[in-house]
Amino acid sequence: DAKTTQPTSMDCAEGRAANLPCNHSTISGNEYVYWYRQIHSQGPQYIIHGLKNNETNEMASLIITEDRKSSTLILPHATLRDTAVYYCIVRVANTGNQFYFGTGTSLTVIP
Amino acid sequence: DAGVTQSPTHLIKTRGQQVTLRCSPKSGHDTVSWYQQALGQGPQFIFQYYEEEERQRGNFPDRFSGHQFPNYSSELNVNALLLGDSALYLCASSLALGNSGYTFGSGTRLTVV
Numbered sequence: 001d002a003k004t005t006q007p008t009s010m011d012c013a014e015g016r017a018a019n020l021p022c023n024h025s026t027i028s029g030n031e032y033v034y035w036y037r038q039i040h041s042q043g044p045q046y047i048i049h050g051l052k053n054n055e056t057n058e059m060a061s062l063i064i065t066e067d068r069k070s071s072t073l074i075l076p077h078a079t080l081r082d083t084a085v086y087y088c089i090v091r092v093a094n095t096g097n098q099f100y101f102g103t104g105t106s107l108t109v110i111p
Numbered sequence: 112d113a114g115v116t117q118s119p120t121h122l123i124k125t126r127g128q129q130v131t132l133r134c135s136p137k138s139g140h141d142t143v144s145w146y147q148q149a150l151g152q153g154p155q156f157i158f159q160y161y162e163e164e165e166r167q168r169g170n171f172p173d174r175f176s177g178h179q180f181p182n183y184s185s186e187l188n189v190n191a192l193l194l195g196d197s198a199l200y201l202c203a204s205s206l207a208l209g210n211s212g213y214t215f216g217s218g219t220r221l222t223v224v
Contacts, residue, residue, distance in 0.1 A: 032210055034212055036212070041199065041218075041220075042217055042218070043115070043201050043203075043215030043216050043217050043218050044154065044201070044203075044213075044215045045215070046212040046213065046214065049210065049212060085153075087153060093210055096142060096159075096161070096166075096205065096206075096207050096208065097167070098144055098156040098159055098167055098169070099156070099203075099212075099213060100156065101146075101153035101154045101155075102153055103152065103153050104153055
């Protein structure tokens with residue numbers, strides 16, 4: 001599965017949009033992009049995933065570039081409860097392969 | 112609909128002892144994966160069980176073993192505990208087929224003294 005690169009940490013003002021970037025320049029055509037987050041000492045929580053089209057759900061939006069080499073997770077109105085470590089992961093479709101977690105981006109939402 | 116349940120939530124063991132951690136997957140899920148998360152690190156994949164067999168394994172020694180039962184629940188066993196085994200152990204369940212993500216439990220915090 002392709003590797004991903006994320007910034008180590010980011011800050012965001014409460015109520016503003018948080019835009020978390022992820023680089024996956026070696027992604028293959030059959031690999032999905034997944035985002036998880038982990039609030040301190042809890043299990044990771046699934047946020048969203050996509051293949052090549054932009055996706056939106058009740059938690060976030062996922063924007064994938066046309067060449068699929070990078071993506072951005074958008075939390076439209078960040079709250080203090082969104083403070084967490086965010087992981088961007090790519091995984092081959094329909095394999096059930098394990099998710100490889102890197103070190104993620106530590107997002108701090110500031111009041 | 113219950114999510115993934117792990118037990119116990121916290122555990123303290125002595126070096127050299129053995130430990131068993133338990134996981135009940137989310138209803139409808141048939142695959143269980145185990146991860147180890149050291150402080151300040153991302154989760155590291157240990158192994159995955161499907162149809163009661165180990166399907167994939169990460170870079171962990173044979174001291175780490177597991178089992179999956181017919182009801183899809185799973186156990187993680189660690190023998191000859193080392194201080195470095197102190198970590199949060201996470202269980203995740205999923206469907207073997209398709210592209211849905213994992214559902215994680217809250218983990219078991221193991222401390223080896």
